[in-house]
Amino acid sequence: MTGYFDAIPPLTFDPDADGPAFRHYDPDRMVMGKRLADHLRFAAAWWHSFCWEGGDPFGGRTFERPWFPADTMDLAERRVDAAFDFFRILGAPFFCFHDHDIRPEGASLAESRDRLNRVADRMGERMADGGPRLLWGTANLFSNRRYMAGAATNPDPDVFAHAAATVRDCLDVTHRLGGENYVLWGGREGYETLLNTDLGRELDQMGRFLSMVVEYKHRIGFKGTILIEPKPQEPTKHQYDFDVATVYGLLKRCGLETEVKVNIEQGHAILAGHSFEHEIALANALGIFGSIDMNRNDPQSGWDTDQFPNNVPDVTLAYYEILRGGGFTTGGTNFDAKIRRQSLDPADLVMAHAGAMDVCARGLTAAAAMLEDDRLEAARRDRYAGWDRPDARAMLDPGATLDGIADRASAAGLDPHPVSGRQEILENLVNRYV
Amino acid sequence: MTGYFDAIPPLTFDPDADGPAFRHYDPDRMVMGKRLADHLRFAAAWWHSFCWEGGDPFGGRTFERPWFPADTMDLAERRVDAAFDFFRILGAPFFCFHDHDIRPEGASLAESRDRLNRVADRMGERMADGGPRLLWGTANLFSNRRYMAGAATNPDPDVFAHAAATVRDCLDVTHRLGGENYVLWGGREGYETLLNTDLGRELDQMGRFLSMVVEYKHRIGFKGTILIEPKPQEPTKHQYDFDVATVYGLLKRCGLETEVKVNIEQGHAILAGHSFEHEIALANALGIFGSIDMNRNDPQSGWDTDQFPNNVPDVTLAYYEILRGGGFTTGGTNFDAKIRRQSLDPADLVMAHAGAMDVCARGLTAAAAMLEDDRLEAARRDRYAGWDRPDARAMLDPGATLDGIADRASAAGLDPHPVSGRQEILENLVNRYV
Amino acid sequence: MTGYFDAIPPLTFDPDADGPAFRHYDPDRMVMGKRLADHLRFAAAWWHSFCWEGGDPFGGRTFERPWFPADTMDLAERRVDAAFDFFRILGAPFFCFHDHDIRPEGASLAESRDRLNRVADRMGERMADGGPRLLWGTANLFSNRRYMAGAATNPDPDVFAHAAATVRDCLDVTHRLGGENYVLWGGREGYETLLNTDLGRELDQMGRFLSMVVEYKHRIGFKGTILIEPKPQEPTKHQYDFDVATVYGLLKRCGLETEVKVNIEQGHAILAGHSFEHEIALANALGIFGSIDMNRNDPQSGWDTDQFPNNVPDVTLAYYEILRGGGFTTGGTNFDAKIRRQSLDPADLVMAHAGAMDVCARGLTAAAAMLEDDRLEAARRDRYAGWDRPDARAMLDPGATLDGIADRASAAGLDPHPVSGRQEILENLVNRYV
Amino acid sequence: MTGYFDAIPPLTFDPDADGPAFRHYDPDRMVMGKRLADHLRFAAAWWHSFCWEGGDPFGGRTFERPWFPADTMDLAERRVDAAFDFFRILGAPFFCFHDHDIRPEGASLAESRDRLNRVADRMGERMADGGPRLLWGTANLFSNRRYMAGAATNPDPDVFAHAAATVRDCLDVTHRLGGENYVLWGGREGYETLLNTDLGRELDQMGRFLSMVVEYKHRIGFKGTILIEPKPQEPTKHQYDFDVATVYGLLKRCGLETEVKVNIEQGHAILAGHSFEHEIALANALGIFGSIDMNRNDPQSGWDTDQFPNNVPDVTLAYYEILRGGGFTTGGTNFDAKIRRQSLDPADLVMAHAGAMDVCARGLTAAAAMLEDDRLEAARRDRYAGWDRPDARAMLDPGATLDGIADRASAAGLDPHPVSGRQEILENLVNRYV
Numbered sequence A, B, C, D: 001m002t003g004y005f006d007a008i009p010p011l012t013f014d015p016d017a018d019g020p021a022f023r024h025y026d027p028d029r030m031v032m033g034k035r036l037a038d039h040l041r042f043a044a045a046w047w048h049s050f051c052w053e054g055g056d057p058f059g060g061r062t063f064e065r066p067w068f069p070a071d072t073m074d075l076a077e078r079r080v081d082a083a084f085d086f087f088r089i090l091g092a093p094f095f096c097f098h099d100h101d102i103r104p105e106g107a108s109l110a111e112s113r114d115r116l117n118r119v120a121d122r123m124g125e126r127m128a129d130g131g132p133r134l135l136w137g138t139a140n141l142f143s144n145r146r147y148m149a150g151a152a153t154n155p156d157p158d159v160f161a162h163a164a165a166t167v168r169d170c171l172d173v174t175h176r177l178g179g180e181n182y183v184l185w186g187g188r189e190g191y192e193t194l195l196n197t198d199l200g201r202e203l204d205q206m207g208r209f210l211s212m213v214v215e216y217k218h219r220i221g222f223k224g225t226i227l228i229e230p231k232p233q234e235p236t237k238h239q240y241d242f243d244v245a246t247v248y249g250l251l252k253r254c255g256l257e258t259e260v261k262v263n264i265e266q267g268h269a270i271l272a273g274h275s276f277e278h279e280i281a282l283a284n285a286l287g288i289f290g291s292i293d294m295n296r297n298d299p300q301s302g303w304d305t306d307q308f309p310n311n312v313p314d315v316t317l318a319y320y321e322i323l324r325g326g327g328f329t330t331g332g333t334n335f336d337a338k339i340r341r342q343s344l345d346p347a348d349l350v351m352a353h354a355g356a357m358d359v360c361a362r363g364l365t366a367a368a369a370m371l372e373d374d375r376l377e378a379a380r381r382d383r384y385a386g387w388d389r390p391d392a393r394a395m396l397d398p399g400a401t402l403d404g405i406a407d408r409a410s411a412a413g414l415d416p417h418p419v420s421g422r423q424e425i426l427e428n429l430v431n432r433y434v
């Protein structure tokens, strides 16, 4: 016990509580034949909760944590203890981390690896001791100035090699800690200006890097999923993993579309000009849905604000697409969210997570009810029912030809009459559940 | 001669002119061993210049043209004559059209086809008579209410068939008129709400449709390029041909990445959150660059304003990427641009094109000088020079492994030091040419 | 009875209904001592529901209404009857209209006025017959091509005069029909390009016009409120009534800040880069809050989509600010919303309104509970409690000086310690009510 | 001499130079009867050039400067020397600074003031020694955590007092150093969430603060201009000095519209949804134009990128509005711009400024030619010429009435015919100068 969170008791489900509690998230509630906890698979994220100091581009640290600045192994271990205290209060089944979050970087790759393993040992003990499991690990390939021009896509091959070593070490430790996924986030795999960038070359570098990660994963027997987290921009002007559709094209380009999936973040979807549910639905349609980062952007801010979710109808639509696709397998609901820099207290950190978990519980429960009710899906099936006609299906067969269809359409004097899309009525239907 | 443009003489290159003239566009000027006209391959667009009436969502027709409303074959032919008068004044070597632009729709597919062919006959005569050539034809699959929920991606298979017949007819007439490309623009191939949409099914429909177009093109011996024009949204909330990266993924998904290329519009690039030069550079890197629509959006408007280009530095960067990729083959510079609805006079239409052609001439000439000078390219090559080292190249070979690289990096004690990206100095360099 | 809505019975409050009904909107429910209907003051809008034909920039009419195109007085009267049938089904207490919505424009100002009065007579009869009352009237000063460069801000003084005559006639008819407000919407009071615009002159013209409207209103004894509806752009690049803050400055500039208030539209707030609740809260703080248009934009579309509200938490925050400011006086909740162009059926139109009314009822009820509960307000008061100290209040007195405060601060060795802003905890609190 | 910039000689005007030089900025060139240097009044900004370490939200320091971290008075003085070396190389006539930029904060207000004065003494010596003059000083009221919830608008009155002391000290030192303006920038004068914010109270606090600053300025005999720099958001969700129109309303609200002017930044204009030239033209129309920060945002990034200007046509339109308004008086062209974090070298910093100064020189020269040529202004005058008619002018007189105008319009059978707005032709005209 570090004492930092001592004033806050472990949260339990208590819909009538006035103080700290889950008012909606009952982990053991059965929904569509599965525990709510097993549907949602919540994970807390190390970086925003235990490393971020409250800075923004116009101001520095606002938080006062006893483990800051965590630039020694002692402080880093103190942080581990605080984190596991926090996980215990929250009762979240999973957590996520970057190498950079848990150990101070060493003077060499070897020392960094050694430190990573030592902190991981301590984490492993706490995990064994009833602590949460590891949803995913990842490497921070963007904070150190060596990565200022990218990691796998750096113009300097030594940076590529350095990144390879770092990912190898992170994948090893993720494997050792029983991680269910491994995430690649391309913060600086992109460019600031086309004027100094060789786009084709950088895409090739990225493809090779990714292929080696996949090959290595199989060789060490890591059964988890490799995930890419799309983000269109920020910190760089353009990032190569712009959105789900872009990542799909990259994967097809290097033949990895069955090996790698996506970790979709609500805020990144919005930055790319999409709704969150669009990105999820598209990933499902393309067969690459993996996991989610459930943190929103402020709709009036043009950067990644990484706020906790708080809008039940929005969250419902996201889980609806997830459930339509069969739900999570190795993925889960990670809160890659940070409290506002004015939220100074331990209670702010805890209650931000608790409120978000309640919002997600309401969203998933509503989505499940909507799916079981089937009215929305029945309307969707009806809308496309014409395609069940044999002549319609035939048009999609490989042998169909443009002129064959054209001649038949002309001969038949086709004059299709549109029918209502019923958007508002369907939106009303959704509102019965949220 | 319709008389409508009578007051305006054919434009010639005259840098000192005060009245209507090209002040920069000298079609015969040799640039990088080729006529400027052959580099730029300008095309005027039928729809905005001869069909659009000046309406916007809050107001109707502002233009008074003697051929409006062109809902009879007589008026449509009068419009053909006006258009060719206009082409002659402009001296543009190409034009583009939709079926919908040139003929009133008939009561049946057959009548529509017949009318299309009759107008095309008249156009063919004018083209033979020294008129411009056809850069591309396309089908309007978005204005008629039957297409309100898409064409190839419609929930109603009869609409799919109707669209197939229409594209067949347009491809036929494009072929007959010697078109150098055929464009598919997916205005309504997308959705208004996910709630009533089967994303996977619609993507499959779209892929099949596209495959049939390609198969048909080969069968009739059309040598032109099939182009898709990406656009992220508007009129619909989401369009499947969102941007170049998305289209690449779609093409890979149905194995057409060597058959179909992209027609990139500046305004659509911006709506998708990209710079125009990004989309061109990416298309070149992915091997799918085809043609451009050189019309900009207003940076403060969130919709497709389709304005004529007027910023030489911006246009220069676009042509720089085009020239770096080898320049146009079948593609060209189409002005899918409309004059503002307050620009009522014939002179407005002519001078908007003339000014845009001058801007493009300045841009391409500057881009060519920049490329011939090679300082920018030399800086780019230098930046990646490390990758020429054998050990660096080896990391990109198929046999390289993550742990192999990692072990070598660790053993070597790699500690890469970043070097300046020199962005401002490169931007200054560009400013020497524009 | 026109028959058009015959299949749909008048809607009643029935929370358990499966068919058309209000599931949440019980007009007679008492909330904070007032009927829900009297809090919400719903109004249906004539233009989107009875005039808009389903067109968008890429396609024309999709709706088939028996009164289209309503370009004769007979069709216009048929439309009046349909509208009142619709109002009866909905049971909305108010409606709104433009002159342009209800009568075909005449060949002269006199004929237009005459037609306006004749249709108004018919409307008056239907209103007397238990129909809804008039929330506001307004003049359409943007559709006719004469207004393409603005109305009050037109470079042509004859257009200014034409607009004055039109507003006079609309204000007269609004007064006669017992309208509770009169709205000025500046669709084209702005510019397309600064290059041809005299900004200062146009702002002066607008100020004078507004002053004359206010003077006339008083002279004819119109007791309603004059409202300006801010909108930042669309159809023009820039509009002078950009947002609430801008309108406040304009009003102060011509001394009308106590005479004119604002009608705030959710979608316009968003286009201007604000949340809806911000615009309401600011209008309250500045003393110019009047009424609302409760229609949202799609968060991924950069234009005014005018959709029906469907997100209860969002709507709750808006009504919370309205109730904090004391609720509506002459204003109300107008649905300046249009069904999607694919929503073809009468039921789509009715149910879009019904769903929106339910969403608003939920929102206002939740907001009222939140306000009565007072926990949110208590937290707000606590946060500023330091300002109740005499020395703190003294700093805001007119006699306080910068150096006086500075010297005291320095002498006291002030070193203020920040306290948590508790944003997430407050957001959680809101989620208890929605 | 610190030695840091030793490799770079002072820049001179040399259009044919290949190395570091001004290729366009000839300070002594006469334009419209005034030296170019006296038109442009360039200023370098201390914070981005000498304090910013290259960090962004995803990474830390990239720059290596011998004076970093400048947290001692010795290092701070070393930084002063480096800055003046830099100013000498650039030959810029002005510079700007925050208190926070030049001195490490002390343990108390008194110590901070003392340190400020000691560094200012050293700066004064360097300024006397042929160094540049001070365009403006300002206080950093946003970096320290005490200001996390605002300065003048803080819920804690002690923060208000602390801010007052800080501004007093900065204004004193600005006065002593002969500053020509004093800027207030409201980085955190705004809110993160409305839920914990009392908007009306905060606006009142801000108004009082501003009034005291103005009163103090007069009392100490500071002849410079008090400027507010509008910015809509970032770091906070909403800032009270959103844009020029909003600041105008705030000034009118506290009666300071003749005392305070605006410092307009290109990037902030864009964040607020305006063009830069719009904000300048509006400030001129409202009589509050003061100065500019000539740094752009990237059009695809939703945050304040503060890049150096590089687009001559854009810059030309800004200077055109400045010259139309009579040019700068106490204001100038400040580069509140930062080099990219990958631009590591001293040469990057120098050449970024040099390139920007050339771009501005080209822009202002073109704008002046355009204004002297008068064709654009003649077209503008013509467009409004109708308002010179006596009957037109009479409509704007205070005695004019809505019904008086309406009756005359109706009697005269007014039917105004629109004339072309000629936007494209005017844009072509601009392109003759850039």
Ligand SMILES: [Co+2]
Binding pocket: A265, A267, A268, A304, A306, A336
């Ligand atoms: Co994020």
Ligand SMILES: [Co+2]
Binding pocket: A229, A265, A293, A336
């Ligand atoms: Co994330």
Ligand SMILES: [Co+2]
Binding pocket: B265, B267, B268, B304, B306, B336
């Ligand atoms: Co377009």
Ligand SMILES: [Co+2]
Binding pocket: B229, B265, B293, B336
């Ligand atoms: Co186009």
Ligand SMILES: [Co+2]
Binding pocket: C265, C267, C268, C304, C306, C336
């Ligand atoms: Co609207």
Ligand SMILES: [Co+2]
Binding pocket: C229, C265, C293, C336
């Ligand atoms: Co409205």
Ligand SMILES: [Co+2]
Binding pocket: D265, D267, D268, D304, D306, D336
């Ligand atoms: Co800025």
Ligand SMILES: [Co+2]
Binding pocket: D229, D265, D293, D336
């Ligand atoms: Co600035």
